[in-house]
Amino acid sequence: MHNDKVAECGEIPASKIGNQWRFDRKEIDQWMKAHATGKGETKP
Secondary structure, rough: HHHHHHOOOOOOOOOOOOOEEEEEEEEHHHHHHHOOOOOOEEOO
């Protein structure tokens, strides 16, 4: 699944400005840490 589809579904933190999705690096890093399982995968 592409980043824009995941963002549109609200699965990752993002903002849409015009027709482009914007991703804040710090928010993505925090989200990844919060969803990490320790095995290189994310929680469902």
